[in-house]
Amino acid sequence: MENTTQPLLFLNDILKEINKKDKLHFKRINSNIINVKKNFPLEFEELLDLVFNYYNFVHLSPNQISNDYLKMINDYRIDGLYFYKHGKYRCENQQMAYKNVYSNSEIMSYYMNALLISQILWKHHFNIYMYFQSQLKVLFNNSEKLKVLDVGPGHGFFSYLVKKNFTQYEKMDLVDISETSLLMTKKIIGYDEDKIKYFNKDIFLFDETNKYDFIVLGEILEHLDNPKEILLKLANLLNKDGMFWITTPTNSPAIDHVYLFNNKEEVLELVKSAGLEIVDSKSFIAEDVDEETANKKRITNLVGLFCKKK
Amino acid sequence: MERFEITQKINTIFVDVLDNEDIVITENTIANDVEEWDSLTHIQLVVAIEKYFKIRFTSKEIQSWNDVSEMITCIQEKGI
Ligand SMILES: C[S@@+](CC[C@H](N)C(=O)[O-])C[C@H]1O[C@@H](n2cnc3c(N)ncnc32)[C@H](O)[C@@H]1O
Numbered sequence: 001m002e003n004t005t006q007p008l009l010f011l012n013d014i015l016k017e018i019n020k021k022d023k024l025h026f027k028r029i030n031s032n033i034i035n036v037k038k039n040f041p042l043e044f045e046e047l048l049d050l051v052f053n054y055y056n057f058v059h060l061s062p063n064q065i066s067n068d069y070l071k072m073i074n075d076y077r078i079d080g081l082y083f084y085k086h087g088k089y090r091c092e093n094q095q096m097a098y099k100n101v102y103s104n105s106e107i108m109s110y111y112m113n114a115l116l117i118s119q120i121l122w123k124h125h126f127n128i129y130m131y132f133q134s135q136l137k138v139l140f141n142n143s144e145k146l147k148v149l150d151v152g153p154g155h156g157f158f159s160y161l162v163k164k165n166f167t168q169y170e171k172m173d174l175v176d177i178s179e180t181s182l183l184m185t186k187k188i189i190g191y192d193e194d195k196i197k198y199f200n201k202d203i204f205l206f207d208e209t210n211k212y213d214f215i216v217l218g219e220i221l222e223h224l225d226n227p228k229e230i231l232l233k234l235a236n237l238l239n240k241d242g243m244f245w246i247t248t249p250t251n252s253p254a255i256d257h258v259y260l261f262n263n264k265e266e267v268l269e270l271v272k273s274a275g276l277e278i279v280d281s282k283s284f285i286a287e288d289v290d291e292e293t294a295n296k297k298r299i300t301n302l303v304g305l306f307c308k309k310k
Numbered sequence: 311m312e313r314f315e316i317t318q319k320i321n322t323i324f325v326d327v328l329d330n331e332d333i334v335i336t337e338n339t340i341a342n343d344v345e346e347w348d349s350l351t352h353i354q355l356v357v358a359i360e361k362y363f364k365i366r367f368t369s370k371e372i373q374s375w376n377d378v379s380e381m382i383t384c385i386q387e388k389g390i
Contacts, residue, residue, distance in 0.1 A: 022373075024376060025349035027341065027348045028348035074369065074373065077372070081353055081356065081357060081372075084353060084357040085357050085360070286350070287350070293329075297329075
């Protein structure tokens with residue numbers, strides 16, 4: 001116990017609460033964490049620190065966090081039941097998601113608190129950061145003066161990693177439709193003179209015309225009625241040699257998921273149909289199964305991909 | 311339906327959904343006995359059980375199940 005840090009103790013308290021309240025779910029995440037910690041001990045602690053600092057800042061106790069988290073898990077249960085029964089998502093369109101979720105600060109608050117902890121509790125979430133970070137170092141030179149746009153940053157972990165690895169970045173614009181969500185982003189990313197700007201806006205109303213070198217679109221496409229539209233809009237904001245980072249899950253029922261991707265190929269096809277070329281892509285499956293089984297059993301595959309203009 | 315009979319039907323469903331022929335379910339089985347039985351597969355199991363018995367559960371009902379015995383009781387309460 002001696003060298004167990006405060007964030008790790010805090011996490012243990014959260015896990016204990018989850019175990020007390022939902023044994024089946026605890027079983028699922030506990031095996032996840034053991035693996036992640038073993039494979040990426042340092043990185044795990046780094047992201048855990050971010051999570052810990054945020055919860056500390058907003059004075060949330062392990063008990064409250066476990067309650068928020070399990071509310072989200074309960075929502076998943078309801079949407080999952082619907083999905084496995086009907087083969088489609090319950091939330092019919094973007095407007096319904098806005099009305100039921102983004103504009104409702106009470107729901108948004110537990111949802112964002114829950115999503116934050118899921119970034120380290122779920123191995124497909126955690127592992128995608130590891131892939132993202134290692135690919136960033138391959139695709140960009142670390143002295144590049146990047147102009148970055150993050151659309152729907154939420155917790156903002158992707159931008160955090162960009163900021164950390166590219167200290168020479170020129171600017172970072174973060175656009176989110178939800179105020180609650182953006183408050184979390186601000187706490188996690190912070191400010192850097194006037195290099196970082198936050199916009200509480202629907203991305204479709206974001207009227208910036210200057211181009212970016214790197215655009216982050218993490219878990220947004222599945223929230224939209226017509227995901228191609230946003231790709232076309234953002235492609236216009238991308239420099240000729242600029243790079244996109246896109247993530248989106250397949251088969252992932254949730255209160256605000258609208259657009260269903262049945263498999264990774266459908267994601268890649270959509271991206272290509274918007275005139276983009278895939279540079280590298282990878283699957284992060286929520287269970288220990290191969291991609292074929294995941295598709296057949298409709299298990300979430302979080303797809304991460306880098307692409308650029310043709 | 312007798313509890314024993316329901317258990318047998320459930321066994322078939324577990325084998326099928328969890329893709330593991332070696333699974334043997336008894337009335338005393340708890341979630342910890344079956345490695346693949348977690349919160350996600352739970353939902354898939356529930357949907358398969360609903361389909362097979364032509365019944366419906368509420369999300370409250372299924373949230374509390376941690377073992378086969380509770381499952382059977384709940385199925386019987388639906389008039390099976
Ligand atoms: C699931 S979170 C994604 C968080 C993070 N980027 C990630 O990859 O995990 C989705 C975020 O997108 C925001 N969002 C949804 N629709 C949007 C829109 N039309 N414009 C801007 N932000 C939007 C939501 O408020 C939320 O913060």
